[in-house]
Amino acid sequence: MARNCAFLAPLALALAMPLAQARVTRIVIDEVRPLPAADSGGVPTEQIAGRAFGELDPASPANAIINDVQLVKDADGRVRYVATFVITKPVDLARASGLMWHEVPNRGLRRPNVPAERRNGDIDLTSAWQGDNAGATRVRETAAVDQPHWLKLPIARMPDGSPVTGDVFGRIVNRSGPGSQPLIVQTNPVPYRPISLDTRESRLVSRVAESTRGEVIGETPIAPADWAWARCDAAHPFPGTPDASQICLKNGFDAGKLYQVVFKSADAYALGVGLAAWRDLAVFFKTTRADDAGTSNPVAGAVTHSIGRGVSQSGNFLRGWLHLGFNRDESGRQVHDGLWPIIAGRRIALNFRWAQPDGVLELYQAGSEGPQWWLPQPDPVRGGPAVGLLDRCTATGTCPKIIEHFGSAEVWALKLTPEWVGTDARADLPLPPNVRRYYIAASNHGGGAGGFDTSVPGAALPVAGPACPGNTYGTGLLAANPMPHTETVNALRVHFRNWVMKGVEPPPSQWPTLKGGTLVAANKTAMGFPTLPQLRPTVPEPDFIMPVLDYDWGPQFNAVDGSGVAAQVPPPIRQVLPMLAPKVDADGNELGGVPVVLRDAPLGTYLGWNITAGGARPFHQGQICNYVGGMIPFAKTRAERIAMGDPRLSLQERYGSHEGYVAAVRKAADKALGASFLLPEDAERLVKEAAASQVLR
Numbered sequence: 001m002a003r004n005c006a007f008l009a010p011l012a013l014a015l016a017m018p019l020a021q022a023r024v025t026r027i028v029i030d031e032v033r034p035l036p037a038a039d040s041g042g043v044p045t046e047q048i049a050g051r052a053f054g055e056l057d058p059a060s061p062a063n064a065i066i067n068d069v070q071l072v073k074d075a076d077g078r079v080r081y082v083a084t085f086v087i088t089k090p091v092d093l094a095r096a097s098g099l100m101w102h103e104v105p106n107r108g109l110r111r112p113n114v115p116a117e118r119r120n121g122d123i124d125l126t127s128a129w130q131g132d133n134a135g136a137t138r139v140r141e142t143a144a145v146d147q148p149h150w151l152k153l154p155i156a157r158m159p160d161g162s163p164v165t166g167d168v169f170g171r172i173v174n175r176s177g178p179g180s181q182p183l184i185v186q187t188n189p190v191p192y193r194p195i196s197l198d199t200r201e202s203r204l205v206s207r208v209a210e211s212t213r214g215e216v217i218g219e220t221p222i223a224p225a226d227w228a229w230a231r232c233d234a235a236h237p238f239p240g241t242p243d244a245s246q247i248c249l250k251n252g253f254d255a256g257k258l259y260q261v262v263f264k265s266a267d268a269y270a271l272g273v274g275l276a277a278w279r280d281l282a283v284f285f286k287t288t289r290a291d292d293a294g295t296s297n298p299v300a301g302a303v304t305h306s307i308g309r310g311v312s313q314s315g316n317f318l319r320g321w322l323h324l325g326f327n328r329d330e331s332g333r334q335v336h337d338g339l340w341p342i343i344a345g346r347r348i349a350l351n352f353r354w355a356q357p358d359g360v361l362e363l364y365q366a367g368s369e370g371p372q373w374w375l376p377q378p379d380p381v382r383g384g385p386a387v388g389l390l391d392r393c394t395a396t397g398t399c400p401k402i403i404e405h406f407g408s409a410e411v412w413a414l415k416l417t418p419e420w421v422g423t424d425a426r427a428d429l430p431l432p433p434n435v436r437r438y439y440i441a442a443s444n445h446g447g448g449a450g451g452f453d454t455s456v457p458g459a460a461l462p463v464a465g466p467a468c469p470g471n472t473y474g475t476g477l478l479a480a481n482p483m484p485h486t487e488t489v490n491a492l493r494v495h496f497r498n499w500v501m502k503g504v505e506p507p508p509s510q511w512p513t514l515k516g517g518t519l520v521a522a523n524k525t526a527m528g529f530p531t532l533p534q535l536r537p538t539v540p541e542p543d544f545i546m547p548v549l550d551y552d553w554g555p556q557f558n559a560v561d562g563s564g565v566a567a568q569v570p571p572p573i574r575q576v577l578p579m580l581a582p583k584v585d586a587d588g589n590e591l592g593g594v595p596v597v598l599r600d601a602p603l604g605t606y607l608g609w610n611i612t613a614g615g616a617r618p619f620h621q622g623q624i625c626n627y628v629g630g631m632i633p634f635a636k637t638r639a640e641r642i643a644m645g646d647p648r649l650s651l652q653e654r655y656g657s658h659e660g661y662v663a664a665v666r667k668a669a670d671k672a673l674g675a676s677f678l679l680p681e682d683a684e685r686l687v688k689e690a691a692a693s694q695v696l697r
Helices: 002-016 115-120 273-287 313-323 391-396 408-412 486-502 638-644 651-655 658-674 680-692
Strands: 023-035 045-056 079-090 099-103 123-127 166-173 203-207 220-222 227-231 241-249 258-265 305-311 338-342 377-379 384-387 401-407 435-440 519-521 549-551 563-565 573-576 580-582 604-607 630-633
Touching: 023 273, 045 273, 079 273, 099 273, 099 486, 115 486, 123 273, 241 258, 273 305, 273 313, 305 313, 305 486, 313 338, 313 391, 338 486, 401 408, 401 486, 408 580, 435 486, 486 680, 651 658, 658 680
Parallel strands: 099 123, 099 305, 305 338, 338 401, 401 435
Antiparallel strands: 023 045, 045 079, 079 123, 166 258, 203 220, 203 258, 227 241, 377 384, 519 580, 549 573, 604 630
């Protein structure tokens, strides 16, 4: 309990004191680019890229929760940053709808602008939050429409000017050969560098295997004399050329092993400043006419409503941003009217020292600590207090309307279900009236390619499985899952606009629940998963799912807020939380989701998980393929399925003929349309695509 009590102090402080003027003081426009009117429904549209210069008062209650904010002050006591932004807007602001979508970049990358929103006259703002200055988020001199976003931050120093130091870890997996290898988290470099290149001051080990539960098999220390912080290759063998970003092994890397290094760094970015920067750019463009130098806000007076939106990592940012109280601006006003965290069931691992926000919850990566649920609930397994993500905005009257939607991959690899049932997994947790939750069953992370021929057995399916996301994780055994999110998201976008701008409520929430009998223990028996000839007969086993691990990051880490100092690296694992998954039908397709045409007129078994193959990257062989899905098509005829030993009905047994399948698609489209999860134009298009497909031709 003591490790979580720090939650109360920042909240009490925020309620007791007025906010200081944390704000954007200057903007610089670096590029203006017109978009073809044909792509925007005939509305002349332009994109504006620039940089915003902001400053914070570290003593303000609005900013006090930012970790290390007192250690990054300039001489005048202010904390300063530079953040990139891109605005997409009608050239003529008289044609603006009044709605601004505020996008959160994902690992520095801007989400593609939506043509339907441009046709509506909506304004789109993307602004930076990730300040680790590594890979795609590295700081550049200017901003551009097509460049990744970056946030320039100061590095923490002690009050006497000395560096802030601490232990950091990095991992190398599924890579082989005599050359050196970089430390990568997801797809970007680890943002920290060792203070010393003397390998005696670091610790490098190899591992033969790791289980999903964090059990380590075959760990072997590597002697300091047998490796170097260096770049090496065949022409420049060990010990190579000194380089703080690479490791060179005397005997080369073994693809069947994982290598983990712990080193001391002094690159302590105050990454939590990104939370305030994203807030303050929203406030500037939504409410301010000009900066301190008189440069006009390019959308001044055109924004009446705003919705924050993020996908995956950036959706997790939104959940953490709201939890830490950042939807309240410097004057106490609500910042955004709505938040849309998409395929994001946890909080970003950002506001603590030595955070690695590029992580996707591989072993020893933070992000599942503290509450993931909206309303106050106890945390009986980890011993946490009864808190929720909406506590701070509820206390200040600044809670937005929220839509969240998920697919199966979030359940299986991104540790979603404690948000639904708490850490003990014994009861469904209630939703507040300002939150809608929708589940797209049997779908991949972000949805698949859609279409009907993508599920037909034979030549339509790729020979090789999809890449498993993560740090050179491997390749899936099964073909990629085509179950789409596109049509559902199109409908949700319309609902969200109407909810925020007109007060028209969206459809009721729909997701698998314990009470409804559609949420069960995550294993083959409890789920009722069929035995299919394409899979090992025991999958999914109880340890197949990626569970929430209760890490001990040390006494200076506040698990409720995900803030403080992570001093124990790598962290010990106290326990493994119970994980649930949706029950499935006789085909292995999940129950409990919103109606989706391909799910209700299936051509195969659609999975939110895949199995990692061996080959050149064998470390995760046989385990879950991180957060990529798979699919197994139905046989075409009864004779084919009997020959394969497939218990699922064939396409001919289900639908009879091509015309019978088109009729099934029409019926499924009518169902989704009637439930308001499909737009009429999308329903018409899907029926036409089914009629033109090769299904049962």
